Amino acid sequence: MRCEVVAIGTELLLGQIVDTNSSWIGEQLALIGIDSHFQVKVGDNFDRMAQTIRHALDRSDAVICCGGLGPTQDDITREVIAAIMGVELHRDEAIVEKIRLMFESRGRVMVDNNRRQADIPAGATPIAQMPGTAPGLICPIGDKVIYAVPGVPHEMRTMMQGTILADLQHRSGETAVIRSRVLRTWGDSESGLAQRLADRIDQLDAQGNPTLAFQASGMEGIKVRITAKAADAAAVDAIIAAEESVIRGLLSDVIFGVDEESMEVVVLNMLGARGLTMAIAEGLTGGVLAARLSEIDHRMAIFRGAAVSADFATADRPAADSAAAAAAQVRRDFGTDVGLAVVAARTHEEQPSRTVFMNLAIGEARYAQSVALPGDRNRFRNYAVINVLNFLRQTLAANSH
């Protein structure tokens, strides 16, 4: 089964907005085994939209149209789909009422334009999920289908996950449940991981289910995705759990999280589970580490604060000593259980690689590590942040405090 994605909006072609919706949809389709061979961006123009959607429908079984469902005169996806279906639009009063209530609950008055959003091609079905004022649509055309979803990412995702992915899977005749889990790694290369998993991949290739795939994700590390298929949810979850335990046996030292867990989520959970609070000292990284930690721990209950200072990196003494002093200092100043410092030796020139010194004070215990990192200034900073988080993670894992 093939499904094409058409992203609608002149602002996409002009580069005023980057089309991230199509990428996300493509990823979701791949996960349920549906091919997406083409993704097209087209402006808010009746003829070009009609031409694009018709062309997509010729070569695919389903088309997802994203955008052009708003209340303004530019928003003509409804009209274009009705023309392709060869039907008229009719106003769905139940949807008018939904929109009116939505405005009322926000203390605003619905204007006439918003009624247009309730105009539905005859024969189309509104999608049950409607997080905004734009209803999504399922529009059957013979044995094919056009879906229309809003361009607002969270509205589109709600409708995809609530209705469209299941409807596509149903239409594809696929009754199996397909699920996947991502194991997130840091500390080995893609070829290194492939080598460590080579025998297992050969075994899985022979048996066909589950499958493993790698995805290099830059500063987020390398993801190993387990995808499995089975008759029901319980069976597929059992296959994934069994495979996860095999992979963990082979890669336990580099796996730090699962699915959407970032490194900062993981370390904050580890600290929280032990009842530890933490303060940090940032020389080199200038506040990036604090920003990442406080984005997760936004009440700053575990991550209590940071000292960011140009003076942690001085030419006066070795950077390793600066890091040790800073870790102890912030732990005292903020009255926390843990003090963590990241400092680089001050240089007077750009260098191809620089050494980062990390120091960790937990109670009376002290841990230090240093690492030489490549990259321009910004890559270097971000590499330093992920390395210091990983240093904290590994140290906590190896020691009980």
Add this chain to the structure above:
Amino acid sequence: MRCEVVAIGTELLLGQIVDTNSSWIGEQLALIGIDSHFQVKVGDNFDRMAQTIRHALDRSDAVICCGGLGPTQDDITREVIAAIMGVELHRDEAIVEKIRLMFESRGRVMVDNNRRQADIPAGATPIAQMPGTAPGLICPIGDKVIYAVPGVPHEMRTMMQGTILADLQHRSGETAVIRSRVLRTWGDSESGLAQRLADRIDQLDAQGNPTLAFQASGMEGIKVRITAKAADAAAVDAIIAAEESVIRGLLSDVIFGVDEESMEVVVLNMLGARGLTMAIAEGLTGGVLAARLSEIDHRMAIFRGAAVSADFATADRPAADSAAAAAAQVRRDFGTDVGLAVVAARTHEEQPSRTVFMNLAIGEARYAQSVALPGDRNRFRNYAVINVLNFLRQTLAANSH
């Protein structure tokens, strides 16, 4: 003249990489007055690539193919274009030599696969700029043209700016020089700006050159773009400069920067010009302000450091007092000329809007401002950061220290 963009790579369809190249190219084409009606993503598949590029060439005058020029067997853009041109590939030994030297200079040895990158369709011209190992191509087909550029963004951009945009402009018969300048604003709505500029826009609509356009850019504010056309660069620059001074007369209070100048660049320049150093105290924003300042001032010569602490927001005393005390404290602790604090009253529940207290200590002078901001946690933090930067900018502009 119409130019279509074809982004090539299965990883784009699978959502492993978001296609930002097409957006950037679309923006550049619009700036030189060339229409881009469609942008298509297609996987690394010979037939589907050929079908997509042929279709694009039927309905447009030029096609820019982005990606598929690498050294692996997946990279078949060269072969597909040769087939469309109806010619053979031949190996360009001058390019082989360039690639070999590039490897040599990095201390690596060129492998055989890399020679494939020097295979050029007969009749095609390599693009002079070649920042990586993949040559770009200009491939004439009758009076139309296919360009091939690598998918690596900085390589693609170098070739677009060095060759392709000028070649397209030449082909379009447009001899005029088109340039634009962006005036960046913060503090008024799009409709508010439109109202203040209404008379000027009417005048410009009547005369046709230059033009004004608005672009809402979220946390980056609203951009007002002046675009002008003239016979030569000096004339176009004069038109833009004259228009900029008219617009500044109407919007002087909200314009903070030009083109790529962010708010932090502007305030760091203002501080630097006055020889002032600064330290900051972040309650609410958890290090985000420090990260943004140190990303620009990466040696931390002007922005000397930050104290990030959960305790700046306490229930014990009014948040305005906390902000004043924190601004004075960091100024003393870091020994800087300026101390800046941003603090929110501590709350025990999520609220639809919260008040942010900002305080600025410059020498003996003290300035305070507060603002109620909406949004969920992350939007709130980012709004607070841009507001505190704007508070600093406006206070510096209004006072000489």
